[in-house]
Amino acid sequence: MKKILIISLLLGSVLFSREALAQEPAKIDSSYGGGHYNMRLDFYRSMPNQKKEIVFLGNSITEVGEWQELIPGKPVVNRGISGDVVWGVLARLEEVLASKPAKIFIAIGVNDIKRGVPTAAIAGAYRRILQRVRQESPKTKVYVQSVLPVNEGMLAAIYKNITNARIAELNTQLQALAKEYRYTYVNIHPALVDSTGQLDKELSTDGLHLKLVAYSKWVAQLKKEKAL
Numbered sequence: 001m002k003k004i005l006i007i008s009l010l011l012g013s014v015l016f017s018r019e020a021l022a023q024e025p026a027k028i029d030s031s032y033g034g035g036h037y038n039m040r041l042d043f044y045r046s047m048p049n050q051k052k053e054i055v056f057l058g059n060s061i062t063e064v065g066e067w068q069e070l071i072p073g074k075p076v077v078n079r080g081i082s083g084d085v086v087w088g089v090l091a092r093l094e095e096v097l098a099s100k101p102a103k104i105f106i107a108i109g110v111n112d113i114k115r116g117v118p119t120a121a122i123a124g125a126y127r128r129i130l131q132r133v134r135q136e137s138p139k140t141k142v143y144v145q146s147v148l149p150v151n152e153g154m155l156a157a158i159y160k161n162i163t164n165a166r167i168a169e170l171n172t173q174l175q176a177l178a179k180e181y182r183y184t185y186v187n188i189h190p191a192l193v194d195s196t197g198q199l200d201k202e203l204s205t206d207g208l209h210l211k212l213v214a215y216s217k218w219v220a221q222l223k224k225e226k227a228l
Contacts, residue, residue: 154207
């Protein structure tokens with residue numbers, strides 16, 4: 001009888017432990033920062049504010065863009081930081097909003113997908129970005145740009161979490177957020193995809209990052225959408 005009781009207690013303990021583990025919320029990697037992040041942020045903070053700035057805000061894809069060359073004659077500033085995520089952008093908004101910019105073009109979220117962060121969590125942090133802009137710089141026009149497509153056949157193993165299906169799922173959420181906050185959602189995909197809906201391999205270095213020629217198409221799409 002004692003043996004049966006002990007076994008029953010052990011089984012109950014195991015089942016309880018499994019249920020408890022199942023109920024624990026999934027851990028989300030919202031970390032940001034590091035050497036490059038801090039170096040770029042220090043540099044951006046050292047730059048003088050301009051009137052009616054046009055800010056391109058995002059990760060490495062934004063940082064590589066030669067926006068000033070592509071959009072000459074306007075006070076364009078690049079606020080891309082390689083490796084950045086939605087929480088990293090949220091943390092550095094004070095610097096971005098200090099000039100009360102005329103326009104902000106946001107392109108962020110693919111590194112969060114790479115980490116396996118759920119779409120709802122990414123969208124939740126993105127919402128906080130839009131809330132901050134609305135509160136701290138209400139006259140700024142915000143352009144929520146689609147997370148760009150990838151070429152899944154070119155991607156290295158480290159990017160295995162990034163799929164066009166996940167990107168489409170996030171973009172649906174971003175489009176809804178833009179509508180909610182009365183900002184403008186801009187779909188960049190038509191300028192960059194091939195006939196199968198993948199990022200055109202002629203425009204990419206690795207299936208994720210862009211060749212410089214792709215940025216001309218990106219800007220052309222913004223102009224087509226009357227964002228520039």
